[in-house]
Amino acid sequence: MSKTNITIIGGGACGISAFVELFLQLRIAGFHKSISITIIEENKEVGKGLAFGTSQPGHILNTQADLMGIHVDEPEHFSDWLIENESQVGSEVVDNQGQQEAFATRRLYGDYLKSQFEHYLQLAEKEGMQVSVIHAEADRISNLKSGFKIHLADGKSHQSDFVLLAPGTPIANNYAELETHSTYFASPWPSAPLLKKIPKDAQVGILGSSLSAIDALMTLEDNGYTGKITCYSLDGLLPRVQPDDQPMPERKYITLRNLHEIQRTKLRRPTVKDMLRLFMKEVEDLEGEKIDWKATARTGKDAATLLKADIALAKKGGDALTNIPYSLRYDSTQMWKWLEESEKLKFKKWLGGLWGINRHCMPLVNAKRIAQLFSDDRLSIIPNLASVDFDKKSKSFKLTYGKEQLANEKYLINATGPASAVKMMKSELIQNLAKDELIEPDPVGGIRINPDTMQVTVDGKSTSGFYAVGHITNGMLLDVNAVWFNVQMIGKLCRHLTSEIIGKPA
Template identity: 70%
Template sequence: MSLTNITIIGGGACGISAFIELFLQLRIAKSHQKVSITIIEENKEVGKGLAFGTNQPGHILNTQADLMGIHFAEPQHFSDWLIEHDARIGNEVVDNQGENKAFTTRRLYGDYLKEQFEHYFELAKKERMAVEVIRATAIKVTKLKSGFNIHLSGNRKHSCDFLLLAPGTPVANNYPHLDKKKNYFGSPWPSSPILDKIPKNADVAILGSSLSAVDALMTLADNGYTGKITCYSPDGLMPRVQPEEQEMIECKFLTLKKLHEIQRNELRNPTVMEIFRLFMQEAEAYAGEKIDWDETKRTGKPADQLLKTDIEIAKNGGDALVNIPYSLRYASSEMWKWLDESEKLKFKKWLGAYWAVSRHCMPLVNAERVNDLFDTKQLRVVPELKEVVYDEKKKGFVLTCDEGRETVEKYVINATGPASSVKMMKSELMQNLAKGGLIEPEDAGGIKINTETMQVITGQKTYPNFYAVGHITNGLLLDVNAVWFNVKMIGNLSRHLISQIIGNPS
């Protein structure tokens, strides 16, 4: 009897979590010897992809440890693991909020992922389940009469019955004309090309000012770079700072209850403006006073001054504009689902940048290091970036900002963050899936899926044996760069996928 094969494309956090949960549930249902699981991973080590394969000590998780567990329904598993392995972790933990809520280096988290995967991979083999890792790059997928054929690097092919896309965070392809230019680095990760090719005393331009740009800054700072560093970005906004003791607020105005009242009273979904008004009520109730909302605007204000203020706010427990998004983390994705697509696009246009910098803050330890770079005049942030081109005559990159101001830079690191839309994803696999009609781009970003089961949707058709998880679902699900959220979605996905194979076990 041939085994039903489940193939997971991607051996990062999502892929590992899915593998473990699928194995556990199949084993508990005593169906594990009827199913095989294959993981396709292009890196040498499972769990050590772009984000978590780094060796830089300044590359720190921007989420506290008690939300980073890889196991379904156990978000605190990673913080428990840290306590259990206290003797071996040394300086890899930044105690920003107390032991359980500590921030750690990405490389330590990569060690945790690798260890969890290896343990359950060996356990699956011990339990006589057929499991394998294929170290290759998935390039293309074709639909078979039953299942899929995956085209791999090295002219190899692999067929499967069920397919799960978990390719991780997609690198942006927003400057394709620069890709093959000398001294252009398309991503801050891995850091080795940057360290190998940029002299320590060189001036460096970083495209972007978000968390990815902070990682690029930390790479340069960790390795003793002395040249001037300039972050160029459209809005000039840096992430806000994670409070030392962040307060979970019990929201009274911006709640699922309030939004559902709009649905049943108005027979429609809420609008962005209605949600923002509720947010304003919530913020003023938390602050205990009226807020001058014009003063909360951050665009156009110097990044160094904003950072100094944010550090002081973080040391005093945060403010309404940081603590409310943090407190909404378990409800925000459901709220997002209740917005019509046109309203999601309005949110991204009007409020997206502010949500991003307030919801996904940088750890205090990195904020203070960035502040030091500002104080020594080594770092500056330039807003309103319009264009980047390479000029052969000037033998450098010409960056055009507001009012046509041009600057020539010799070294450029693209740290603009992950791609939201499919067309901007620097992934041959994703582009081929779109061309082949196996995925359909969502206007708000990512691909169309069933948000309850994580099955892929194209047109009006839901693929019964095709699933996706992680950042590639960013348009329909809001918190896709949060491990705890993806793990929660993987729990739903796993139960649904297994029920497709063995039915609903009693």
């Protein structure tokens, strides 16, 4: 009798978490011996993908350790692992070493992921579950009468009854026309091409000024680069700075209760204006005074001056504009789900950038290093980027910004961050799935899913046996770049998938 197969495409944090949770649920239900799990991962090591396969010490997790556990309902598992493995941690933990709220390097987190996968792989095999890893790239999926056929880039294929898409964070193809040039780098990761091709004393241009750009800066700094660096972005805004011990204010106004009250009393969904009004009221209540909101605008202000002020604020525990979004992390997805699609698009247009820099801050240790780059006159931030072209005559990149101002860079790193829209995702698998109509792009970003089951949906109908988790669900869910959130969604997904197999709720 053939075993029911579950295939997980992607062996990063989401893929490993899903594998572990599926094994546990199926083992507890007593169905594990009739199930096989296949993990398709293109990298040589499971757990060491683009995000966590980095070798750079300056690539630091932007979330504290006690929220990074990959086990459902045990978010503190990673911080416990750090304490249990203190001998191998060393300088890989910064800010409050050995404490639950520590920030760790991403390469150490990759070690954690690998250790969890290896442990549960051995345990699953010991308990009689068949688990296999295919080290190849999946580039297409066919929907069969019963199950799926997964086509691999090496020409082989694999059939499965259930498929879980966990491809990680996709690189953006927003400057695809530049990729033929050897001095252009489509992503800060992996860092090896940058270190191999960019001279130590070269002037370097970076597209973007968000967390991805911070990674690019840290790569150059960690490896002794001495040249000047310029970041070009639309708004010229750096992420704000996260305190070592960030407060979680008890909110009075921007709450699920108040937003639900709008629904039951006004018989409509809340709007972005409703949420913004409540947020502003919350900030003023926490600060204890009326706020000059125009004065809080950051665009057009000197990035170095803003960073210096943000570092000082972070040392004192931050301000309401960072601490309130931080305190919303467990409620923000439900709030997002309540918004109409048109309101989500308004939010991204009006407030997306501000939400990003205040909700997803940089660790204090990296902020201090960037401040030093400003002090040494080695870093500049230029806003209002308009276009990027390659000039064949000078063999350099021509960047237009502001009022038709020009700059030239010989070396250019694209650090604009992960792609939100499906059409901008540099993934043959995702593009083929869209072309074959096995996924449906969401206008807000990512693909459409059923957020209650994490099943892929097309034309409003869930596709049986086909699931997705992580960044590719970014339009329908909000915090998809947070491991703790994805792990919660994986819990939903695995409960539904297990119930489909055993015929009753898991």
